[in-house]
Amino acid sequence: MKVAASLLTFPLVAYAAAVAPRGVPAGPWIAGVWKIAEGTDVFFWGNPINASGGKFWINKAPSAECPSDVEDLDCSKYPGTETIFSGGNGTVFLNVGVPGGQQVYIAENGALSYTTPHSGKIPDGAIVTGFSRTQSVAWGAPVNLYNSNKTWYICPIGEGEPREKVYQVYVGKTDKEGCYWTMVRTYKAEGEGAWEYV
Template identity: 35%
Template sequence: MKSTLAFMTLLATALAQSSCTAEPAPSATATAVPNPYTPGYFGVISARSASPIHLLSLTARGGKFYLGGPGPSSYCPVEVVGDACPPGNYTVLAGGDKTLAMGVVVPGGQQAYVAPDGSLSYTQAHSAYIPTDSIIDQFSVDAPEDGQAFGYLHFETGFVACPAGEGQGYQVFGQVSNAIFGPDCLGFSALTVATDEPGAWQY
């Protein structure tokens, strides 16, 4: 509970400091010099002003990522670790220096990747399986600059969110060349908010 409150307080403070008018940031390109900033744990919220996805939290659910909709799917073996279980009610990521991981405690971790259909995805706990032709090495993170509250998480070709069905929010995709996105899909900036603890035992 303590870490949950700390994270939510940090997010609220960051939102209060922001102008809340951010437009999608330019996507990094394949020729960009990698940013040496390597963050620890961080949460992500979307930014696309005057849209239904503006300032929604990125949520890990069922192996995919969403903006809005139900909370994250998480698990912790309480009977084994007891009070050591993280709260599991918000999504935390780690890394961002080419590769991206889930902010979890489970041995072996969980890796994030962009699947062949473009869906931003993550591996199951205790499994390293990633579908063939997935992209695992095109992520980067920019640290906050000039007193700004947020940093940025990038995928080289950008992120897009598409309606996932009633009550399910918007599913997040990487804008890969072989994916077709409808007119109701929206590009967005992924704003990062640092936190000092993992979000779940596993997602």
């Protein structure tokens, strides 16, 4: 009887081990939204999240900048063609070269945002903690980004074909209309990031 019980228990233990979280890849990373179409033709498969104007967007280029008037600063090391992040265990930062860095936070209205260069000022009511990156070994699952069980949204800005519009990223809440919930997946960054995002 003990042998039969062990054989029945083994598949459950193996399954639990397969879906249990494991360590995530270290180092800087990029992020993209994944939304499966549900009764609509709107779907996204890893479209990159980019930093621009203090907020985060889909289908909008990052607003990376490298000033030419800083002595001994080699801007060729900071191409800024992607939005690259660091952290993800509690807090998240943009992976930038500017002294003081740039921290990611959730504004009071739910907008995923970041601090301006040379300033660590976080607005009243903003959330800076609760971020986590988790990976499951089951089915080759990717590394997902979360924030304290909050839902992530992308909200359309302007007109156009649904998959080509610009979308703003929100976490936990939004008062915008026409938004879609989404998952956020992260991937190891290849290459250099930006000096700063403006």
